[in-house]
Amino acid sequence: MDYNFKEIEKKWQQYWAINNTFKSETDFSKPKFYCLDMFPYPSGAGLHVGHPEGYTATDIICRYKRTKGFNVLHPMGWDAFGLPAEQYAIQTGTHPAITTQKNCDTFRRQIQSLGLSYDWEREINTTDPNYFKWTQWIFIRLFNTWFDHEQNKGRDIRELPIPEEVKNQGAAAIQQYRSTKRLAYYDNAQVWYCRNCKTVCANEEVLNDGSHEKCGTKDVERRYLKQWMLRIPHYAERLLEGLDSLDWPEGVKDMQRNWIGRSTGAEVNFLLEGSDKKLKVYTTRPDTLFGATYMVLAPEHELVKEITTPDQNEAVKDYIRQSALKSDLDRTDLAKKKTGVFTGCHAINPINGAKIQIWVADYVLMGYGTGAIMAVPAHDTRDFEFAQTFDIPIICILDPKNANDDLRSKVLAGEACWTEDGVYINSSNKEIGIDINGLSKEEGIQTVTNWLESNDLGKSTINYKLRDWLFSRQRYWGEPFPVIHWEDGEVSVLHDNELPLALPEVEKYLPGDSGESPLSNAGDWLLVTDENGRKGRRETNTMPQWAGSCWYYLRFTDPKNDHEPFSKIAENYWMPVDLYVGGAEHAVLHLLYSRFWHKVLYDLGIVSTNEPFQKLFNQGMILAFAYETTSGSKVPSDQVEERDGKYFNIGTGEELRQIVAKMSKSLKNVVNPDDVVQGYGADSLRLFEMFIGPLDATKPWTENGVKGVYNFLRRVVAFFGEMDNIIEGEERKETLKILHQTIRKVGDDIEDMKFNTAISQMMVFTNHCYKVGKVTRDTAVTLFQLLAPFAPHLAEELWELHGNHAVLSYHKWPVFDASFLVEEAFDYPVSFNGKVRFKLSLPVDLPNHEIEKAVLGHDHTTKWIEGKTIAKIIIVANKIINVVVK
RNA sequence: GCCCGGGUGGCGGAAUUGGUAGACGCGCUGGACUCAAAAUCCAGUGAUAGCAAUAUCGUGCGGGUUCGAUUCCCGCCCCGGGUACCA
Numbered sequence: 001m002d003y004n005f006k007e008i009e010k011k012w013q014q015y016w017a018i019n020n021t022f023k024s025e026t027d028f029s030k031p032k033f034y035c036l037d038m039f040p041y042p043s044g045a046g047l048h049v050g051h052p053e054g055y056t057a058t059d060i061i062c063r064y065k066r067t068k069g070f071n072v073l074h075p076m077g078w079d080a081f082g083l084p085a086e087q088y089a090i091q092t093g094t095h096p097a098i099t100t101q102k103n104c105d106t107f108r109r110q111i112q113s114l115g116l117s118y119d120w121e122r123e124i125n126t127t128d129p130n131y132f133k134w135t136q137w138i139f140i141r142l143f144n145t146w147f148d149h150e151q152n153k154g155r156d157i158r159e160l161p162i163p164e165e166v167k168n169q170g171a172a173a174i175q176q177y178r179s180t181k182r183l184a185y186y187d188n189a190q191v192w193y194c195r196n197c198k199t200v201c202a203n204e205e206v207l208n209d210g211s212h213e214k215c216g217t218k219d220v221e222r223r224y225l226k227q228w229m230l231r232i233p234h235y236a237e238r239l240l241e242g243l244d245s246l247d248w249p250e251g252v253k254d255m256q257r258n259w260i261g262r263s264t265g266a267e268v269n270f271l272l273e274g275s276d277k278k279l280k281v282y283t284t285r286p287d288t289l290f291g292a293t294y295m296v297l298a299p300e301h302e303l304v305k306e307i308t309t310p311d312q313n314e315a316v317k318d319y320i321r322q323s324a325l326k327s328d329l330d331r332t333d334l335a336k337k338k339t340g341v342f343t344g345c346h347a348i349n350p351i352n353g354a355k356i357q358i359w360v361a362d363y364v365l366m367g368y369g370t371g372a373i374m375a376v377p378a379h380d381t382r383d384f385e386f387a388q389t390f391d392i393p394i395i396c397i398l399d400p401k402n403a404n405d406d407l408r409s410k411v412l413a414g415e416a417c418w419t420e421d422g423v424y425i426n427s428s429n430k431e432i433g434i435d436i437n438g439l440s441k442e443e444g445i446q447t448v449t450n451w452l453e454s455n456d457l458g459k460s461t462i463n464y465k466l467r468d469w470l471f472s473r474q475r476y477w478g479e480p481f482p483v484i485h486w487e488d489g490e491v492s493v494l495h496d497n498e499l500p501l502a503l504p505e506v507e508k509y510l511p512g513d514s515g516e517s518p519l520s521n522a523g524d525w526l527l528v529t530d531e532n533g534r535k536g537r538r539e540t541n542t543m544p545q546w547a548g549s550c551w552y553y554l555r556f557t558d559p560k561n562d563h564e565p566f567s568k569i570a571e572n573y574w575m576p577v578d579l580y581v582g583g584a585e586h587a588v589l590h591l592l593y594s595r596f597w598h599k600v601l602y603d604l605g606i607v608s609t610n611e612p613f614q615k616l617f618n619q620g621m622i623l624a625f626a627y628e629t630t631s632g633s634k635v636p637s638d639q640v641e642e643r644d645g646k647y648f649n650i651g652t653g654e655e656l657r658q659i660v661a662k663m664s665k666s667l668k669n670v671v672n673p674d675d676v677v678q679g680y681g682a683d684s685l686r687l688f689e690m691f692i693g694p695l696d697a698t699k700p701w702t703e704n705g706v707k708g709v710y711n712f713l714r715r716v717v718a719f720f721g722e723m724d725n726i727i728e729g730e731e732r733k734e735t736l737k738i739l740h741q742t743i744r745k746v747g748d749d750i751e752d753m754k755f756n757t758a759i760s761q762m763m764v765f766t767n768h769c770y771k772v773g774k775v776t777r778d779t780a781v782t783l784f785q786l787l788a789p790f791a792p793h794l795a796e797e798l799w800e801l802h803g804n805h806a807v808l809s810y811h812k813w814p815v816f817d818a819s820f821l822v823e824e825a826f827d828y829p830v831s832f833n834g835k836v837r838f839k840l841s842l843p844v845d846l847p848n849h850e851i852e853k854a855v856l857g858h859d860h861t862t863k864w865i866e867g868k869t870i871a872k873i874i875i876v877a878n879k880i881i882n883v884v885v886k
Numbered sequence: 887g888c889c890c891g892g893g894u895g896g897c898g899g900a901a902u903u904g905g906u907a908g909a910c911g912c913g914c915u916g917g918a919c920u921c922a923a924a925a926u927c928c929a930g931u932g933a934u935a936g937c938a939a940u941a942u943c944g945u946g947c948g949g950g951u952u953c954g955a956u957u958c959c960c961g962c963c964c965c966g967g968g969u970a971c972c973a
Contacts (some may be wrong), residue, residue: 251890258889261972283973297973338971368972375973380972400939465972523934585968621967691911693899697892698966704897708911718926747936757900760910767910770927836906874953880905884953 001721001801003714005681007794012625013115022074022117026573030071034574035062036553036613038582038590039077041545043084048111048663049671049689049701053502054619055696056686057753059116059463063789064750065815066117070393073574074117075556077124077507078104079549086477095124096477096509100127101589115793116680117809122559127477127549131555133500134565135547136482138597139184141604143483146181147234154234154603157182163415175490183234183600185877186483186491189227189470190300195219197782198511200474222324225339225515228472228481228541232596236464239595249696252587257624259588266449268458270295272307273346273355279303282369282463284451285376287436287444289399290427292374293387295358296340298321300366309344316341318359321467321592323362338363339384347494349374350409350457351448354427361386364833367467376419384417398422398441409822469593476509476518478542484528486536501538512755549590550597553577553612576609584618591616617753624663624671640875663701681749684710690755712763713794717788719769720780720798727774736820738768743816746786753786755790762787782814826878830855832864834886840881848875855881 016022032103040051040809062074064651078100085096085103087686104125106783111118124131145154157178160365179185192201194212196219201212205209211218230428243253269527272279297304299320308316308868347358363382364373377387377394388393394414400422403411405554410416422723428435434451452458464574466649472481482501496503504525510521517538520526529538551565558566558575590611639650648654663670668765676685678722687709693699719725731739740763749758769775781802788795788808799808839861842851851872855861861883868885875881 076905254890257966258969263972265973281973285973363971365971365972370973373973380971382973385908385971449972463972587968623966630915643934691898699898700910704912706912708898712911756898757910827906831906831954834905834952839906872953874905876905880954882905882953 001717002795003060003717005343005683005793006715007474008797009113009115009682011105012793012796013112014083015796015807016115016117016809017120019807020121021807022072022119023121024071024073024119028073028573030069032073032574033062033070034073034557034577035065035576035579035580036074036556037076037553038580039079039549039588040107041079041082042100042107044088044099044103045670046103046106047673048675049624050663051111052685053622053689053695054583055111055114057617058077058579058581059686060690060755060789062754063115063792063809064747064813067785067788069812073122074119075122075124076108076111076116076118077121077552077557078126079545079552080104080125080127081478081545081548083475083477084406086475086509089476090117093508095505097127098849100125101728112678113506114673115684116838117792122556124552124555124559126479126552129500129563130500132479132548132723135479135496135543135551136501136553136566137143137496138551139479139543140482140496141548141606142184142230142597142600143182143493143598145604146178146184147183147231149234152238154183154600156604168571170641172489179491182461183231184471185229185231187224187226187229189229189468190222191225191227192220193223193225193472195221195513196614198513200225200515220380223515227470228539230469230471230596232469232593233464235467235596236262236598238599239592240465242595242599242611244664246611247271247618248613251616252584252618255587256592259466259592261463262358263463263465264600265461265463266452266458267370267461268350268452270347270350270374272358273348275307277303277306278357279347279349279372281372282375282461283374285445285457287424287441288376288379288397289374291376291378291395291397292349292356293354293377293393294356294375295347295638296364296375296386297358298361298366298371299345299362301360301371301409303361303372304343307343308360312342313342315704316343318761319360319362319740326362338382338389340386340390341846342390350452350455351432351434357392359386359390364465368465369463378411379417379419381419386524388707395426397426399425410595415814436787469859470616473544474511474515474517474540475542477504479547480519480542480717481539483539484536485539486530486534488534492536500608512540525583545635547588548561551601553580553594554601554607557584563605570692575607576612576614579617579735580613580618581614581619583621587618615874616624616628618696620694620696622663622692623698623700630707646675658883666715671703677708680706680710681713681769681793683713683794687713687790688757691759692732693756695753695755710758712759712766713791715770715781717794717798718765720783723800725769725774726777729776731779733774733820735768735772735775738765740816741817742786743814744821747816749812750789762790784808785811785814828881830858830861831882832849832879834882837864844878851875851881855883 001286002196037055058074062072063070080100085099088094088099108123111677126132126135146157146160147153148155160178162174162177181613182393183747193199194215194217196215196217199210201214201220212220237549240257240262243256246253246356252343263284266286268281268283268286268289269278271282304316305318319339338361339357340876342359343360345357345358348354349356363386364371375383376637377383377392377395379398384394388391396412396414398418400408400411400418402420402422407416411418424436424439424444426437427444428437428673434448436447441448449460453460481502482499484492484494486492504522506518506521508521509518511518517540519538519542522540528538528540530536552573554566554571558570561567578622594612598607599610601607623842635649673685675689684706688706689707692701692705692856744789745761746758747760749755762783781799781804784795784798784802785808792809796808805819823844825841828840828842830838830840838858840854840858842854845855852875855873865883865885871884871886873881873883
């Protein structure tokens with residue numbers, strides 16, 4: 001039989017589609033398995049070979065699980081809001097919906113050509129009003145939820161206790177009070193704004209040199225604009241705790257923990273000189289209070305204006321203006337040159353009454369802690385650099401007993417910085433009864449914190465790096481907020497029955513004036529009047545791309561529901577996601593944001609699980625060779641030829657350098673899977689994506705290996721498709737043994753997601769069959785079952801060829817029988833002083849003294865023990881024998 | 887700088903977690919088939935020395951623990967990813 005992959009793949013893809021083979025329905029009689037791929041953004045460029053890597057992996061697992069009796073949910077959809085379609089609209093006037101539709105069609109066609117067993121009846125698209133209706137619905141829930149710190153959960157805003165004094169001020173005050181507690185709130189937020197693009201830009205879009213990544217100009221500045229924000233930090237502790245129970249890669253958990261950034265320390269109040277005002281700082285090292293020799297406020301700190309003395313006013317103002325142009329990265333500056341200005345004001349150190357200067361410096365950020373610090377130059381590197389630059393006293397209070405003499409004497413003299421543990425010195429104040437001299441760091445922290453608390457000067461505090469989530473974008477192509485701003489200042493959300501709030505048609509997609517979204521051009525759509533004649537204007541911002549991807553896994557459980565986001569029954573049956581596979585680039589943001597939404601929905605009783613994704617697996621990136629000239633310009637890979645291991649530009653003949661890099665348009669090295677499917681078939685592509693290396697490893701793409709797996713499939717067809725090779729009667733023992741080894745290894749490897757070694761085991765088995773020449777039908781059919789998750793089209797074809805009629809996809813997975821694997825003898829490697837010298841076949845149950853006898857009696861042994869004495873003989877049963885000679 | 891991965895033949899990668907390093911595949915070499923080539927099938931393929939049996943070396947580098955180390959410990963070098971003064 002020839003391997004006509006084109007015909008075979010077409011035939012089975014049609015069969016699966018017509019018979020709805022992979023349709024999944026809620027069925028309580030079976031255990032469920034929910035396996036999810038991170039759904040793609042359908043870009044105009046179509047699929048690249050990186051996409052099918054994760055999709056093939058999940059497909060193998062899903063097909064395997066079906067044969068193990070699981071009811072499998074394996075859906076696919078499109079994260080289709082996004083900037084490229086909008087930018088294309090600005091350039092060409094084409095509505096983003098049209099571009100998006102086209103791209104989705106391309107993606108669907110390409111994905112379907114790979115024979116992936118998705119339930120296409122569950123396909124979803126985040127830009128579909130029937131989908132984003134519910135995204136808006138969830139936003140309304142966020143808006144109407146406050147976080148009760150006592151119960152540690154989100155609750156309905158109507159249950160928020162209103163203080164008496166607020167109640168007495170009337171309805172407007174109550175509204176105002178509630179808005180300070182809602183999980184979604186509307187407020188001024190400092191954002192980067194590009195005057196050239198007229199858009200707000202993300203932190204990461206602003207480059208080190210202060211220019212905007214997208215347009216290259218330096219017309220970026222930080223502005224306060226009204227934005228929607230989500231109070232994700234309220235959930236910091238729950239998001240942190242939740243990680244412990246998850247089967248996720250430790251690295252990803254670490255990254256989330258670091259992002260949340262919990263730290264324990266203390267808030268300390270410093271009195272300002274000549275005032276009864278207090279300056280509150282956050283420190284993780286309250287123990288170093290005796291060494292605090294100055295203080296720093298962030299330039300944005302509200303007290304800066306108030307405390308600056310007239311003679312310092314100009315300098316401070318000037319400094320604030322300059323630092324507003326800097327990115328956080330700029331503030332960190334590669335030159336590490338600390339900048340700052342003295343405010344002219346002093347504070348009193350509560351622990352020793354010392355008068356210390358208050359400075360403004362941009363190495364302190366407003367977004368963290370209280371935006372103010374006490375500086376301890378002797379024991380903090382940053383403060384040390386600053387103090388040296390501005391000639392501020394450095395007082396050592398921690399004797400570095402473990403440092404070398406040279407370093408230690410420098411630290412004691414205030415000429416070097418020491419941040420590790422030591423023994424306190426200069427740290428007592430008899431008058432107020434505190435003394436930590438002689439204690440260690442941990443004891444010092446405890447003692448000082450206790451003292452601060454008992455004297456009402458501060459308190460032990462937990463702090464998080466995690467900040468409020470800026471949840472609005474000034475774009476057209478996103479979910480509109482279901483929000484109205486009324487002329488009397490009230491901000492209200494729509495009623496559920498007014499959803500979806502669809503995007504209006506606009507003439508141009510360009511942003512509005514002063515950073516407003518393109519929706520501000522939407523004319524009548526904007527204006528609303530309520531039953532009392534009160535006028536209002538719709539929110540013109542749209543939601544970020546995260547919104548749709550924050551809950552899509554829930555919609556997949558019941559994607560066509562038109563009266564609720566998903567039914568309780570479906571959610572309860574399918575959730576949580578049992579296996580979630582996607583790229584490591586989403587390790588923090590997407591996974592943290594959707595966990596946050598999930599926890600809110602859980603608190604509101606909308607979902608039944610505390611965490612959405614039980615097991616997470618990050619597939620590694622597939623890199624590709626790229627070629628560059630000596631000047632660094634890139635040459636498309638198809639313009640390169642190889643001669644004697646060197647690379648040349650076909651057109652110019654210039655020698656090129658080969659590098660390995662991420663596939664991207666700019667490197668001109670994107671590989672499209674269509675070509676592989678065309679030349680070798682989908683089964684070969686699937687097999688190769690898995691065979692190229694471990695799923696979680698980063699690996700380069702070369703098409704050389706495709707031939708290898710194609711050849712394997714061709715050999716399977718050539719052997720098992722030839723009826724002369726199939727015999728009646730008993731299978732030979734040797735073949736049964738290797739067959740059962742293969743059943744075990746393929747099953748185990750699928751469970752462990754080690755697909756590369758599963759495939760090589762099937763190759764070993766096939767090579768064996770070639771050697772022995774004939775196998776029984778049972779043996780052949782068993783291999784088809786093992787192969788089916790990997791190369792489903794071919795497996796179905798061979799299964800049918802051998803007289804089976806029901807579709808293989810649900811046929812029970814073969815059972816491994818250990819009795820075929822029992823060995824009678826083991827081929828012992830015999831080593832002398834750790835070096836293997838010869839092999840010796842011995843019965844597996846031979847007692848040790850018999851083994852020793854056999855080894856010592858062996859011809860080869862004489863040579864290695866001649867003139868030496870045997871110290872001992874180590875025998876590891878069925879592993880190795882080692883003779884130690886001296 | 888810090889954190890997390892990783893360094894194994896010409897190449898992609900195996901190695902049951904301390905027990906035969908290099909499975910499987912690519913590439914290469916030789917043979918069979920063919921008028922010839924391609925395709926296919928069979929055999930070989932870590933390096934060095936040797937006709938050979940065999941020996942020596944060999945998992946980034948240098949030490950250590952052990953009967954035995956790709957695997958564990960200490961120090962260093964290189965590559966990839968993440969992150970940016972978080973008080």
